[in-house]
Amino acid sequence: MKKILLVEDDPNLGLLLQDYLQLKGKFDVVLCTDGEEGLKAFNKQGFDLCILDVMMPKKDGFTLGKDIRKVNGHVPIIFATAKTMLEDKSAAYDLGGDDYITKPFRIEELLLRINAMFKRVANKANNGEEEAESQFSIGKYNFDYTTQIITHDDQIQKLSTKEAELLRLLCLKKNAVLTREEALLTIWHDDNYFNGRSMDVFLSKLRKYLRDDSQVEIINVHGKGYKLLVN
Secondary structure (H helix, E strand, O other): OOEEEEEOOOHHHHHHHHHHHHHHOOOEEEEEOOHHHHHHHHHHOOOOEEEEEOOOOOOOHHHHHHHHHHHOOOOOEEEEEOOOOHHHHHHHHHOOOOEEEEOOOOHHHHHHHHHHHHHHHHHHHHOHHHHHOOEEEEOOEEEEOOOOEEEEOOEEEEOOHHHHHHHHHHHHOOOOEEEHHHHHHHHOOOOOHHHHHHHHHHHHHHHHHOOOOOOEEEEEEOOOEEEEEEO
C-alpha cells in the first residue's frame, strides 16, 4: 500500500481528502494540519508521495517542500493551493515540486494525478537504460543528473528537480533539436501556456549556470524548440 503525506490546514477538507484517498485510492494517508507537524511526520516515517497545501500556519507549503527536498530529492510532491499566479506555479516547480493543482479542485482529479504520478515513477524505475545515463559532460562543465549538480573547476551549482530534468533532456539531444512539446509533455506532462512560461524561466536559469563557457549555448530554434550547442 502506497503511503501519502497530506498536509492541509483546513481540517474539514483534510479529512475529506484523507477519507476519499483511503477509500477510493487504497492509500495509507497520514494527515497533518500545519507545516511543522508535516515535516516531523516526514522525518519519522517513509512516504511515497506528498500533497502540500501552500497557505498554512507555522510553515507554508513551499518552505515545507524545500525542507523535504533537503531530506529526499526524489519523493513526488504535489502542491495544492488557491494561488493561480504564474510566479507561484514557477516557484512550486523551482522548489522541486512535481505537480501543482489549483483550488477549488475535484477530488477525482487529484486522485487521477496521484495515480499518474505513481505510474511515471514506476516507469522510470523500470527503464534501467534511461536511468543509467545520468552523467554528462557539457564543455567545461560536468552534470550529474542523480545529484542534480553542475560542477566546473571548484564551483558547484545545485539544480532544482525541474532544472535537472530539462538539462538532462537537452544533454540527451546535444546539438540536436529538443522540441518544446516534447520537453513540456516529458517534464510537466501538459503543454499548456502556463507550463510553457515556467519552462522559459528554467531555460533562462540554465543559460545563466552555463554562461562561463563560451563554447556552450542553449539556443531557441524558431517554431520548433531548443538546442544545446557544445562546440
